[in-house]
Amino acid sequence: MTGPKPLSNILAITPYKGGQKLDHGWKLSSNENPLGCSDKAVEALTKAAQHLELYPDGSAFALRQAIGAKYDIDPDRIVCGAGSDEIFQLLGRAYLQPGDEVLQSAHGFLVYSLVAQQAGAKLISAPEKDLRTDVDAMLERVTDKTKIVFLANPNNPTGSYISYSEVKRLHAGLREDILLVLDGAYAEYVQQDDYNDGMEMAHDYPNVLMTRTFSKIHGLAGLRLGWAYGPESIIDAVHRVRGPFNVTSVAQAACLAALNDDAFVAKSVAHNNGELDRLKPALEEMGFKVFPSVANFLLIDFGSEKRAEEADVFLRSKGIVIRDMKAYGLAHCMRLSIGTTEANDDVLAAFNDFAKAS
Numbered sequence: 356m357t358g359p360k361p362l363s364n365i366l367a368i369t370p371y372k373g374g375q376k377l378d379h380g381w382k383l384s385s386n387e388n389p390l391g392c393s394d395k396a397v398e399a400l401t402k403a404a405q406h407l408e409l410y411p412d413g414s415a416f417a418l419r420q421a422i423g424a425k426y427d428i429d430p431d432r433i434v435c436g437a438g439s440d441e442i443f444q445l446l447g448r449a450y451l452q453p454g455d456e457v458l459q460s461a462h463g464f465l466v467y468s469l470v471a472q473q474a475g476a477k478l479i480s481a482p483e484k485d486l487r488t489d490v491d492a493m494l495e496r497v498t499d500k501t502k503i504v505f506l507a508n509p510n511n512p513t514g515s516y517i518s519y520s521e522v523k524r525l526h527a528g529l530r531e532d533i534l535l536v537l538d539g540a541y542a543e544y545v546q547q548d549d550y551n552d553g554m555e556m557a558h559d560y561p562n563v564l565m566t567r568t569f570s571k572i573h574g575l576a577g578l579r580l581g582w583a584y585g586p587e588s589i590i591d592a593v594h595r596v597r598g599p600f601n602v603t604s605v606a607q608a609a610c611l612a613a614l615n616d617d618a619f620v621a622k623s624v625a626h627n628n629g630e631l632d633r634l635k636p637a638l639e640e641m642g643f644k645v646f647p648s649v650a651n652f653l654l655i656d657f658g659s660e661k662r663a664e665e666a667d668v669f670l671r672s673k674g675i676v677i678r679d680m681k682a683y684g685l686a687h688c689m690r691l692s693i694g695t696t697e698a699n700d701d702v703l704a705a706f707n708d709f710a711k712a713s
């Protein structure tokens with residue numbers, strides 16, 4: 356007997372594998388906030404947990420109002436999802452059909468390829484220069500079939516970003532019927548003057564959507580909440596295809612509290628950027644090649660897949676798990692999330708031992 360057969364494009368998908376953890380030691384494989392989350396978020400979640408029998412507000416009204424007030428944007432042009440991942444999936448559902456093309460930069464976030472595959476669309480990857488998005492290479496690959504362009508800025512797993520003027524140049528080269536998604540998952544970390552999250556573009560243009568998440572700077576990855584801001588027509592399309600109660604009540608409550616805990620966000624940014632500035636030169640001093648990063652992780656080039664695997668095994672033996680990059684076509688690299696000061700001290704000691712042992 357044979358059961359129901361999934362679509363062939365679905366069977367072609369390699370399921371997403373999250374970062375691994377050890378029973379003991381440091382999990383530095385998923386770009387999580389090492390400081391945890393805001394106490395106020397936990398408080399609000401605990402309070403909301405008194406009424407788990409109630410369905411959530413399907414429109415996430417209060418949270419959207421709060422986001423709107425925080426960023427001075429129209430709450431009616433915001434939609435929430437179970438992580439920004441879900442929003443990407445919903446965009447695929449609303450805009451893609453078999454044969455369409457999804458364009459990304461070569462080492463773009465893995466979820467973009469899943470979105471394309473689910474829809475039977477084709478993923479087109481534009482080559483990068485020094486692991487940075489190359490706007491000209493992207494524009495050269497736009498065709499009649501291009502429907503969605505995904506740009507993570509900064510990008511995961513490379514840690515690189517492109518300037519606002521480059522983002523604008525990318526947009527200017529796209530037809531108006533092509534949806535440009537500006538994924539700002541790490542926007543809060545970036546201090547560079549020439550960086551911009553693209554909120555204004557999402558305000559001004561009929562084909563730009565900006566996404567944000569509570570998973571990274573707010574340290575609420577476990578709750579699954581992301582949001583998007585953009586033109587009414589795109590927000591409307593996402594509402595049509597989302598589940599009626601796609602975001603839980605406890606997540607909405609906790610995220611609302613986290614959103615306004617500016618002190619926690621500032622502390623997280625200061626810790627991260629301070630540790631980035633400490634770790635990168637220290638690793639380079641030991642002889643490792645480390646790419647510049649404006650996010651909460653570092654991409655390290657070990658020169659070969661074999662050496663990267665050896666590093667992985669060695670670090671695990673020291674109780675440290677980082678992320679292998681095989682799924683990103685960067686098998687010679689590993690991605691290290693910024694941890695607590697204590698974790699990072701252990702990381703430096705372990706890398707130093709690894710460098711000396713070989």
Ligand SMILES: *Cc1c(COP(=O)(O)O)cnc(C)c1O
Binds near residue numbers: 386
């Ligand atoms: C972590 C990450 C996200 C956020 O995903 P969530 O579903 O909101 O947890 C989005 N984009 C990129 C590039 C990321 O690295």
